[in-house]
Amino acid sequence: MGKLLVIAGLVIAGLGLLVMWGVPLGRLPGDIAVRRGNTTFYVPIVTSLVISLLLTLLFSVFRR
Numbered sequence: 001m002g003k004l005l006v007i008a009g010l011v012i013a014g015l016g017l018l019v020m021w022g023v024p025l026g027r028l029p030g031d032i033a034v035r036r037g038n039t040t041f042y043v044p045i046v047t048s049l050v051i052s053l054l055l056t057l058l059f060s061v062f063r064r
Contacts, residue, residue: 007062011055
């Protein structure tokens with residue numbers, strides 16, 4: 001459990017660094033944003049796929 005928490009913390013810190021460096025995480029092409037009046041509906045499809053792929057690769061490396 002401790003190892004998993006450390007890995008999760010490192011992943012979150014890495015994502016934070018990417019956002020600070022200007023990587024448009026959450027605004028990738030393919031993400032859907034609908035704005036009408038005061039309401040905004042946002043579906044980060046491509047961002048979710050990218051994060052899922054990165055986490056899958058990371059966990060497969062640490063599993064070995």
